[in-house]
Amino acid sequence: MAEATSFAKINDTVLSTLDPPGKKYWLVIGLLLCFVAAMFLTVGYQVLVGIGIAGMNHPVGWGSYIVNFVFWVGIAHSGTLISAVLYLFKVRWRTAICRSSEAMTVIAVMTAGLFPLFHLGRIWVFWWLMPYPNAADLWPNFKSPLVWDVIAVTTYFTVSAMFFYLGMIPDLAAARDRATGWRKKFYTIISLGWQQRYEQWRHYARAYACFACLATPLVVSVHSVVSWDFAMSILPGWHTTIFAPYFVAGAIHSGLAMVITLLLPMRKLLKLESIITMTHLERMAQLNILMALIIGYAYGTEVFIAAYSINQFEWEFFLWRMFGDYAVHYWIMVACNCVIPLLFFFKKIRTNWVSLLVISLLINVGMWMERFVIIASTAHDFLPSSWGLYALTPAEWIIMVGAFAWFFMLFLLFAKHLPSVAISEIKELKLHEAHLDREHAG
Amino acid sequence: MRLAILDKMQPEAVQRLFEAKRPEVTVAGTFSDIHALEQAAQRLKDAHLAEYEAFGPVPLVEIESGMRRQGSFVRAVATMGGVAGVVGGFALALWSSTLYDLVVGGKPPTALVPYVVVGYELTILVACISTFIATGHGAKFLPVPPPPEFMARYSSDTFGLHLYCTKTQVDEARRLLEESEAEEIHEF
Numbered sequence: 001m002a003e004a005t006s007f008a009k010i011n012d013t014v015l016s017t018l019d020p021p022g023k024k025y026w027l028v029i030g031l032l033l034c035f036v037a038a039m040f041l042t043v044g045y046q047v048l049v050g051i052g053i054a055g056m057n058h059p060v061g062w063g064s065y066i067v068n069f070v071f072w073v074g075i076a077h078s079g080t081l082i083s084a085v086l087y088l089f090k091v092r093w094r095t096a097i098c099r100s101s102e103a104m105t106v107i108a109v110m111t112a113g114l115f116p117l118f119h120l121g122r123i124w125v126f127w128w129l130m131p132y133p134n135a136a137d138l139w140p141n142f143k144s145p146l147v148w149d150v151i152a153v154t155t156y157f158t159v160s161a162m163f164f165y166l167g168m169i170p171d172l173a174a175a176r177d178r179a180t181g182w183r184k185k186f187y188t189i190i191s192l193g194w195q196q197r198y199e200q201w202r203h204y205a206r207a208y209a210c211f212a213c214l215a216t217p218l219v220v221s222v223h224s225v226v227s228w229d230f231a232m233s234i235l236p237g238w239h240t241t242i243f244a245p246y247f248v249a250g251a252i253h254s255g256l257a258m259v260i261t262l263l264l265p266m267r268k269l270l271k272l273e274s275i276i277t278m279t280h281l282e283r284m285a286q287l288n289i290l291m292a293l294i295i296g297y298a299y300g301t302e303v304f305i306a307a308y309s310i311n312q313f314e315w316e317f318f319l320w321r322m323f324g325d326y327a328v329h330y331w332i333m334v335a336c337n338c339v340i341p342l343l344f345f346f347k348k349i350r351t352n353w354v355s356l357l358v359i360s361l362l363i364n365v366g367m368w369m370e371r372f373v374i375i376a377s378t379a380h381d382f383l384p385s386s387w388g389l390y391a392l393t394p395a396e397w398i399i400m401v402g403a404f405a406w407f408f409m410l411f412l413l414f415a416k417h418l419p420s421v422a423i424s425e426i427k428e429l430k431l432h433e434a435h436l437d438r439e440h441a442g
Numbered sequence: 443m444r445l446a447i448l449d450k451m452q453p454e455a456v457q458r459l460f461e462a463k464r465p466e467v468t469v470a471g472t473f474s475d476i477h478a479l480e481q482a483a484q485r486l487k488d489a490h491l492a493e494y495e496a497f498g499p500v501p502l503v504e505i506e507s508g509m510r511r512q513g514s515f516v517r518a519v520a521t522m523g524g525v526a527g528v529v530g531g532f533a534l535a536l537w538s539s540t541l542y543d544l545v546v547g548g549k550p551p552t553a554l555v556p557y558v559v560v561g562y563e564l565t566i567l568v569a570c571i572s573t574f575i576a577t578g579h580g581a582k583f584l585p586v587p588p589p590p591e592f593m594a595r596y597s598s599d600t601f602g603l604h605l606y607c608t609k610t611q612v613d614e615a616r617r618l619l620e621e622s623e624a625e626e627i628h629e630f
Contacts, residue, residue, distance in 0.1 A: 007499055007599035131534060139538035143556040151560060155567040162574045169583075170597075174499070177594035192583035196596040198496040198509055203580035205501045206514040210573045214520070214566050221566075225559060428500045431476060 007427050010275070014171075014421045015178050017270040021416045032409035039402020042395050043118055051121035053395040060379050060390035065119035066229075067371045068400055071254070072112035072407070073153065073226055074247070074367060077219060078255025079105025080160060083167070084215035087208075092432070093283055095425040096276045099171075100266065101259050102164040103418070107410040108258075109157040111403050116150075118399060145228045152225035156218050163211045169194050170204070171419040223251040230374065236317035237377055240305065246298040250367055253291035253337065256284050257363035264357050266415055275421050278351055285350035288341045288363065296338035313382055320380050321373065325389055329369050329376075336366025466608045468591040469615035471624025472600050476505065479601040482622035483508030486603070489618070497592075497602035516576045523572025524565045531564030532557055591630035 046053050056063035079101040086094040117123050129150045131140055140147045173194035176187035194200060227247035230238040260281055267276040306318040322330055340362050344350040349359070376390045392400070414420065473479045479496060486494050487508050496502055496509065506512050535557040543551040577583075596602055603624065605615040612629060619627050 011499075011598045131538070137538075137541040139541065142535035142539065142560050143553055148556070148559040148563075151563045155563045158567060159570045162570055166574060166577065170499075173588075174597035177597040188587050189585040191585075192578070193586045193588065194581070194583075195588045195592050196497050196499055198498075198502045198505065199511070200581035201498075201502040202506065202509075202511070203514045203516050203577050205503045206516040207520075207573050207577035208501075210517060210520045211570060214524075214570050214573070217562075218566060221562060225563075424500055431500060 007430070010423055010426050010430070011174055011178070013272065013275060014419055014423050014426075015175055017272065017415070017420055018175055018179070018183075018417065025412070025416060029409060029412060032405040032412070035402045035405030036409060037402075039399050039406065042398045042402070043123075046118070046121070046395065047123060051119075053393060055391055055393040055396060057388075059381060059386045059388045060376055062119075062375050062378065063390055064372075064392050064396040064400055065115045067368070067375050068403060069112050069115035069119070070226055070247075070371045070375075071368050072108050072115070072403070073156075074223060074251035074254045074371075075258045075364075076105045076108035076112065076156070076160070076255065077223060077248070077251035078259055079103075079108075080156075080163075080215050080219045081252055081255065082259070083163065084212040085219055087212045088216060092429055093280055095422055095429050097259065097263060097280050097284075098425070099164075099168065099422045100263060100276075100415070100420050101255075102160065102167065103414045103420070104255075104259060104262060104411065105160045106157070106164050107407055107414070108255075109153065109160060110410065111407045113153065113157065114403060114406070145225070145232045148225045149229055152222050156222045159211070159215055159218060163215055166204070166207060166211060167422060167425075168419060170196065170424045171422065174423055175419055219252075220248055223247040235378055235381055236311075236313045237321065237374070237380075240302065242298060242301055242305065246295070246302070249291055249294040249298060250337070250370060253288060253295055253341075254364055254367035256288050256291065257360040257367070260284055260288075260356055260360035261364065262411060264353055264360075266420065270415060270420065272421060275426065278353075281353075281356055282347075282350050285344040285356060285359075288360075289344045292338050292341035292363075296334075299334060299338060317377070317380055321377050324380070326373055326377060329373050333366050333369040333373055336362045337370060340366075467606075467612050467615075468630040469605045469607065469612060469619060470591060470593070470628045470630065471603045471605075471619035471622060472593070472595070472626045472628075473603070473623075474600065474625060476500065476502075476601055478623060479603060480505040480508055482603050482619070482624065485622050486605075486618065493606040495604045495606075497596040497604065499597055499599065499601075514580060516573055516580060519576035520569045520573040524569035526572075527565040527568030528561045530568065531561035534564075535560045593628075 042053075054063060054065065056065075082094050082101040083098040083105075087098070117126055120126055129140055129147060131142075140150075142148075169191055172187050172191035173196065176184060176191045179187050224244035224247065227243035231240060231243040233239060263276055263281060267273050303318055303322070306314040309315070321327075340359055343355070343359060349355045379388050379390055381387075471482065473482065476498060479498065479502075483494070483496055483505050484507065487510060496505055498505075536552055539552045545551065591604060593600065593602060603619065603622070605618065607615045616627055
C-alpha cells in the first residue's frame, strides 16, 4: 500500500474500479456469454435426447460432471480459508485479497452447483433431494452421502454468500456515496441503508467475527463430505479413510492457485497494484508450497496403504492407476500438484508474475486431473470382465468449457460492479499500522 | 434515537440540552482522527448524554468505551441459532427415518452417526442465518437512502459525532462539540 496512503486515496483507488467499463470489457463478457449459451444449449439437448450424449456408461457412471463438481467445490475453498481462517489468526495481509477470494468462492460454488443438476439427467426432479414435507412421507435418506453432500454444499453456498455480502455492505455504502445516476440507486438498494454509524458497526463487527468462526469449520467439513461421496463406497481406490484430509488439502491448493490466477490480471487491469501487492501473491505461493507438500504426502500414503494392506484388489488398482491406461493423467497430476509448486521455494519464481501465473494454472490442471483420475478409475473395479475406459464426449467438453466461461464471466461482472477490495478493512489495517508506528516511536 | 435524561444529577445546562422528547436539530461535529472522535465521545459519555451517535469509515469498535451502548446481541442470537440448528438437524433426520421404518439389510431405520453430518451442517447454517438476521435487525438494514444529516465523507475519510437536540438547545450542542475540538460543526 505504498501509494494509497490516506483513507480517501484508498476509496479513490478501489471505487474507481467501478467506473463504467469500456467496449473491450463488454466484448469479453459477450464472448464468454457465447460459451455459456453453448453450455446451456448442450444441456438442453441432453434433456431432450438423454444423458447418453455424455460418455458415462458402465463401468464409469460418474464422469466429467462429477469431476467438474468436485473441482469447482475445491476451488471455492480458499476463499473461506482467506476470509475466515486467516481472519481468526489475525493474518493482516489477507485484507487486500479477502473480498476477491470470497467472490471467487461464491461464484465457484454456483458453478459447482450446476454439475449435479446436469448429472441428474432429469434436472426437473432435483428438488427431490431437498428435505421438505410431502404427502407420501418420503423424505431424503439422511444416511446417504449424496444427501449429506446436498446439505453441505447448500450450507456452504448460503454461508459464503451471506459472509461475502455482509462484509461488503460498508463498502457498498462507500460506492453509493460516490456514484451517480442509476448506479447510485443500485448501490443505495444493496447497501441496505448503511450509514457508517457506530450503532451499525457494533453489531457488524460481532457478526463478522461470528461468521468467521462459523465458516471456519466449513473449510474442513465441505470437502470432507464431498470426499465421503467416494469413500463411503467399497470400490478399490475410493474406500479409504485418508480421503477427507486429502480432499481438503487439495481443495485449498487449487483454490489458492485460482486466487493467484484471478488476481494477477485483476490487479493490473483495475490498477490495484498499490493495494494488492506482489507480497500478497508471494504469501499465497508460500501457502501453495505447504499444500503441495501435504498433497504429496497424501499421494504417497495412499499408495503405501494400498501396498501395505495386502489387499490384492487395492494394490492391483493402484498399479493400474500409476502405470495403466490413465498413467499419463496420474503423472501429470503428481507433477503439477506436488513437484512444480515446489519451484515456489525460489523467491525469484514466486515474485515473478509470469511464473506465478503459469504455475498457478498448472496446479489447477493438476487438480482437475486428480479428480479425473479418482473418478474415471472406477473403470477398473473387482471384475476384469467389467473393466472399461472413459473419455469425455464433445458434449461434455462444451459443458466444461462453458462452465469455465460462466465462472470467469461472473467474476468479471463482480470485479467491475462491486468493490473488489475490502475498503473498510484496509482502512482498519492502516489505523492498526499507524497505531503500531506510534507505539514504536513512543 | 430516543431522547432521555439518564442522570438527573448532571449539570443543569446538559439537562436543558436534552430535555426534549424528539430531536428537532442534529448538530454534527467532524473529526479527521479516530482518537479525537474517541475522546469527544468519552467526554459526552462522562457528561451522561444519551443522545449522540458516532460515524466513521472503519469499524468503530475501538471507541466503544465512549459510547452508551456497548456489545451486541448478535453473538447470543448466533448461539441460539446454532443450538436450534443442531437440535433441528438431528430431530429432522431421526423423525423422518421413523416415518419409513423398514428394516433393510438387518440395519435399524435410525442411525446416529450419519446424522452427525446433518446436525453439524445445520448448526452452522441456522447459526449463520440467525446472525445475519440479528445483524440486519440491530443495524436496521433497509434499502433506503441515508438521512440528510448523513455526510458522504463518513464513507471516505471523515469521522463524525452527531448530537440530537431541539432548536433551543443548538448553542449548547455547538459548545459541547467545540470543547471536544471538532474540526467542523454543521446543523441539520
